[in-house]
Amino acid sequence: MELYLDANATTPVLPQARDAALAAMSDTFGNPSSIHGAGLRARAMVDGVRARARRLLGAPTGRLTFTSGATEGIQTAVLSALRSLQARRAAGEAIPTLLLYGATEHKAVPVALRHWNAVLDLGLELRAIPVGTDGRHDLAWLRRHAAQAGLVCTMAANNETGVVSDLEGIERALAGSGALWLVDCVQALGKLPLALGRHPIDYAPFSGHKLYAPKGIGLLYVREGAPFTPLLTGGGQEDDLRAGTENTAGIAALGAVLQALEERDGFKDPATLAQFRRTLVDALVEAFPGLVFNAPAEACLPTTINFSVPGVSSKVLLDLFDAAGLRVSGGSACSASKARPSDVLQAMGLPAWRASSAVRMSFGAVDAPETIAEAARRIRDCGASLQASCLSSLPGDGAAAPGLVTRFVSDGACCYLVCPPGARRCVVVDPLPAFTETIARLLRCQQLELAAVLDTHSHGDHASAAPDLWRASGQCPPSAALDALGWPQGLEALPLGDCRLERLPTPGHTADAVALVLRRGDATLLAFVGDTVMPGALGRSDFAQSAPHEFARSLRLLDARLGRRTPLLPAHDYDDRHATHLDAERAAQPLLAAALDGTLDDAAFAQTKAALEHDLAPTEYRTMACGARVDRGGACESVELDAAALERLLQAEPRPLLVDVRELYEQRVDHVPAFARDTTPQAVPLSALAGAIAGWLGMPADRALVFYCRSGNRSAQVARTMRRLGRANAWSLAGGLALQDDAVPAARPQPA
Ligand code: PLP
Numbered sequence: 090m091e092l093y094l095d096a097n098a099t100t101p102v103l104p105q106a107r108d109a110a111l112a113a114m115s116d117t118f119g120n121p122s123s124i125h126g127a128g129l130r131a132r133a134m135v136d137g138v139r140a141r142a143r144r145l146l147g148a149p150t151g152r153l154t155f156t157s158g159a160t161e162g163i164q165t166a167v168l169s170a171l172r173s174l175q176a177r178r179a180a181g182e183a184i185p186t187l188l189l190y191g192a193t194e195h196k197a198v199p200v201a202l203r204h205w206n207a208v209l210d211l212g213l214e215l216r217a218i219p220v221g222t223d224g225r226h227d228l229a230w231l232r233r234h235a236a237q238a239g240l241v242c243t244m245a246a247n248n249e250t251g252v253v254s255d256l257e258g259i260e261r262a263l264a265g266s267g268a269l270w271l272v273d274c275v276q277a278l279g280k281l282p283l284a285l286g287r288h289p290i291d292y293a294p295f296s297g298h299k300l301y302a303p304k305g306i307g308l309l310y311v312r313e314g315a316p317f318t319p320l321l322t323g324g325g326q327e328d329d330l331r332a333g334t335e336n337t338a339g340i341a342a343l344g345a346v347l348q349a350l351e352e353r354d355g356f357k358d359p360a361t362l363a364q365f366r367r368t369l370v371d372a373l374v375e376a377f378p379g380l381v382f383n384a385p386a387e388a389c390l391p392t393t394i395n396f397s398v399p400g401v402s403s404k405v406l407l408d409l410f411d412a413a414g415l416r417v418s419g420g421s422a423c424s425a426s427k428a429r430p431s432d433v434l435q436a437m438g439l440p441a442w443r444a445s446s447a448v449r450m451s452f453g454a455v456d457a458p459e460t461i462a463e464a465a466r467r468i469r470d471c472g473a474s475l476q477a478s479c480l481s482s483l484p485g486d487g488a489a490a491p492g493l494v495t496r497f498v499s500d501g502a503c504c505y506l507v508c509p510p511g512a513r514r515c516v517v518v519d520p521l522p523a524f525t526e527t528i529a530r531l532l533r534c535q536q537l538e539l540a541a542v543l544d545t546h547s548h549g550d551h552a553s554a555a556p557d558l559w560r561a562s563g564q565c566p567p568s569a570a571l572d573a574l575g576w577p578q579g580l581e582a583l584p585l586g587d588c589r590l591e592r593l594p595t596p597g598h599t600a601d602a603v604a605l606v607l608r609r610g611d612a613t614l615l616a617f618v619g620d621t622v623m624p625g626a627l628g629r630s631d632f633a634q635s636a637p638h639e640f641a642r643s644l645r646l647l648d649a650r651l652g653r654r655t656p657l658l659p660a661h662d663y664d665d666r667h668a669t670h671l672d673a674e675r676a677a678q679p680l681l682a683a684a685l686d687g688t689l690d691d692a693a694f695a696q697t698k699a700a701l702e703h704d705l706a707p708t709e710y711r712t713m714a715c716g717a718r719v720d721r722g723g724a725c726e727s728v729e730l731d732a733a734a735l736e737r738l739l740q741a742e743p744r745p746l747l748v749d750v751r752e753l754y755e756q757r758v759d760h761v762p763a764f765a766r767d768t769t770p771q772a773v774p775l776s777a778l779a780g781a782i783a784g785w786l787g788m789p790a791d792r793a794l795v796f797y798c799r800s801g802n803r804s805a806q807v808a809r810t811m812r813r814l815g816r817a818n819a820w821s822l823a824g825g826l827a828l829q830d831d832a833v834p835a836a837r838p839q840p841a
Contacts, residue, residue, distance in 0.1 A: 251393025376472020512586025
């Protein structure tokens with residue numbers, strides 16, 4: 090069962106609100122502007138809801154109009170304020186020059202300010218009111234700037250952190266300034282006592298869907314005497330404040346919610362909400378040692394908990410919680426699809442790691458104690474799962490050994506941990522500073538001996554992260570002298586369990602570049618090829634330490650020693666293609682084909698390559714591009730399998746191989762989905778993909794491969810990788826497990 094702890098993003102609709110909306114559509118469906126009985130009944134309903142809202146908001150006077158939501162309310166308020174400034178200026182008055190907004194305001198506010206400032210051609214200066222590390226406005230700053238402000242926008246409570254603003258302090262700071270004042274009350278309704286009429290608040294927008302009403306209904310309060318310009322004009326509805334036939338179903342639903350709130354029907358009192366918070370906080374602290382809260386509890390709404398866990402990204406935590414059926418979000422919902430640090434936490438001056446790994450857990454004011462207790466239980470499960478994967482700072486039991494190859498990727502740069510099953514020795518290839526702590530923790534937790542930390546080439550722009558990794562791991566490098574790339578001098582092959590690593594010199598990208606080839610007996614399993622061959626690109630060879638004239642020979646050496654279908658693992662992978670082989674690259678890169686086929690001599694190859702690399706643009710991560718990408722994997726055939734197609738495939742012979750590509754910490758807290766019940770799905774986390782590719786390439790060609798994950802994103806990456814490597818019948822479950830019917834308990838996937 091899904092537990093929804095993302096109430097600051099939106100809420101479900103209360104049953105009585107649903108009933109009220111249905112009644113408004115079937116019984117009170119009249120147009121409130123009509124003067125017949127049906128219209129009068131609708132009008133009475135609308136006026137009744139408005140009267141109730143006035144009582145609840147403490148707004149006996151002023152205008153209270155229904156809107157489509159808070160964004161519309163904010164637009165209307167900003168337009169009204171700025172239009173009045175424009176009129177004053179047109180009348181020859183000197184107007185204030187600043188538009189102020191809280192630095193942690195919802196995006197709707199600064200964007201609306203910018204928009205209307207430009208549309209009305211006012212040319213006023215927008216300035217963010219700084220906040221402290223507690224998320225509260227800097228009132229001294231505000232006092233200093235208030236006299237120059239035409240409009241000041243603050244929020245009653247923050248949507249990401251739950252920090253409650255000191256409205257009385259702001260009121261004092263603005264006293265005598267003449268500035269208009271907008272207070273975004275979206276997150277406060279139902280959680281904080283509001284008495285709008287007792288403060289000089291000029292505008293206060295509200296949103297129904299944050300408090301158990303449907304999306305598409307909201308309220309805007311405008312103080313008596315505050316300037317007003319309608320955003321929508323037309324039929325004169327809402328006393329000419331907002332034209333358009335009223336959304337009576339939404340208004341009725343909002344009315345039912347406000348009634349429940351007024352009668353405290355289902356809405357919990359502050360002490361109960363505080364107790365709920367303590368229950369969740371206790372579970373979080375126990376499950377994730379080292380966890381830090383990103384706003385002080387005493388300054389926050391009880392229903393919002395924002396935290397970060399050192400060394401664990403918000404992506405990992407969100408995937409983990411989602412697998413456990415806990416719906417939470419990272420930062421704000423609007424930015425959830427982009428991996429961006431939270432603007433709110435950055436504005437609070439929190440360290441970058443906290444701003445980029447924050448998770449927001451927000452429960453609702455009508456949640457039941459059982460929901461909170463079950464959420465706390467699942468949070469503890471999530472902590473245990475992370476610990477078992479050695480991703481927690483608690484010591485693990487070392488039981489879950491890593492796969493043959495584990496990949497760590499940051500901004501397109503890849504680093505690998507190589508650990509053959511059963512071996513207690515491992516090697517790290519192309520270490521990256523971003524993963525020093527994570528890998529060191531993994532080594533400690535799995536009790537793995539670090540046999541070597543190897544680079545595939547020297548880096549022009551930065552030093553190797555190898556010394557840091559040795560230090561962080563607490564282990565000592567081998568006593569034999571190491572060369573510049575970390576290889577023990579004089580060693581032919583580095584033994585690792587039943588495998589060994591061998592080196593192949595591949596000068597080109599740099600003169601010292603090597604490929605590290607992993608072999609078991611006579612079999613070549615895979616090779617780490619650094620930047621020599623990347624999916625869709627050859628490593629650039631225009632550095633001072635490059636050897637462009639040797640590049641083509643190195644490619645031919647790889648061809649001769651590895652063949653064309655050995656998985657090649659690159660040091661950079663800008664397009665999430667994970668691995669490649671020479672067959673795939675030969676088809677994608679004419680220059681590489683020319684080198685292998687001998688149609689260009691080494692000098693001509695170097696010359697053509699130099700032309701390609703002329704003016705290489707940085708990557709989308711704004712980092713230096715390590716090669717000219719000639720194949721970006723843009724348009725490609727669909728790899729997605731919908732539910733009906735999956736059903737057909739499951740009936741086919743041979744049976745498809747189902748592969749769960751979620752990380753093991755996710756798989757551990759979830760059930761096997763119903764469609765996979767009769768088969769034994771493989772468990773191959775995306776991070777361990779490289780070690781499984783050769784096995785899948787070796788399977789009979791008519792056996793379909795079906796990958797699945799939470800959302801369909803990671804599984805699509807894998808299916809596309811396998812297609813590119815020649816498996817035409819590799820598929821990804823469209824929409825992932827999120828679109829499946831509830832999963833059922835069954836056998837867990839088996840490691841590949
Ligand atoms: N202001 C705050 C504080 C919010 O949390 C939101 C919604 O996320 C909005 C404004 C925008 O509200 P709506 O979705 O009703 O337009």
